[in-house]
Amino acid sequence: MLLPMLQILFIYHYRIQALKLVIIAPILLIIFMIFTFYGIYRESYFLIKDGFDLGVVINFVSDRSEFIFAVLTRSKGADIVAAVVDQMNGSKNYMMFMPAIIEAITISIPSSIWAEKPIPLSIIFSEQFFGISGGVSPTIVGEAYWHGGVLGVLLAMTVLGFIFRLYNNSVHRVANKDSSFFLFASIFPSLVMMAEAVQGYLNGISLILIFGTMMIILFSLTIGNKKLFN
Numbered sequence: 001m002l003l004p005m006l007q008i009l010f011i012y013h014y015r016i017q018a019l020k021l022v023i024i025a026p027i028l029l030i031i032f033m034i035f036t037f038y039g040i041y042r043e044s045y046f047l048i049k050d051g052f053d054l055g056v057v058i059n060f061v062s063d064r065s066e067f068i069f070a071v072l073t074r075s076k077g078a079d080i081v082a083a084v085v086d087q088m089n090g091s092k093n094y095m096m097f098m099p100a101i102i103e104a105i106t107i108s109i110p111s112s113i114w115a116e117k118p119i120p121l122s123i124i125f126s127e128q129f130f131g132i133s134g135g136v137s138p139t140i141v142g143e144a145y146w147h148g149g150v151l152g153v154l155l156a157m158t159v160l161g162f163i164f165r166l167y168n169n170s171v172h173r174v175a176n177k178d179s180s181f182f183l184f185a186s187i188f189p190s191l192v193m194m195a196e197a198v199q200g201y202l203n204g205i206s207l208i209l210i211f212g213t214m215m216i217i218l219f220s221l222t223i224g225n226k227k228l229f230n
Contacts, residue, residue, distance in 0.1 A: 030146040
């Protein structure tokens, strides 16, 4: 739900007026409060039988105040990273990044055309570490550790840092070029969400780049002195 908001703020910042901390801070505070309340709601959900009941949630928090501390300080992502490190401890069966690159490059090829298309890494990750078919966000650290241990984390963070810096510089260069700028704007939420799952959002960026570039080229085509699309 927050991804469209990220795009709107991105466009506003670069095309209308630079966002200052006094504007961003209240937005972040509201988001923090929303997710805190959602965490408490999830913890108390088993007590709510006939739809949402605020009174039940309030009573739950009053009786079990320790859950507020748990929601505020406990990160599910940290638990996932700990599980990955624990299971990979002493193992040499790292993914070594190549399957991730292949998946991102070939994500646009339908399975109906490529019957032997590799199983998505998100499914493999969930099955290997948690015994379920998908649904677990590996986190940027957990996923990088799965690929190459501590060195994998350092390498991934370094490479992504360079990519994000290149992206930032490119945005400044194309801020006044509508088609290129809005292509970058569509990518921005995926860059933010890479903290949750690198592979999934890398795949999304690949699709956006492929089809976005195709659309830009298509709408730029001319026949004689006339554009193919007005």
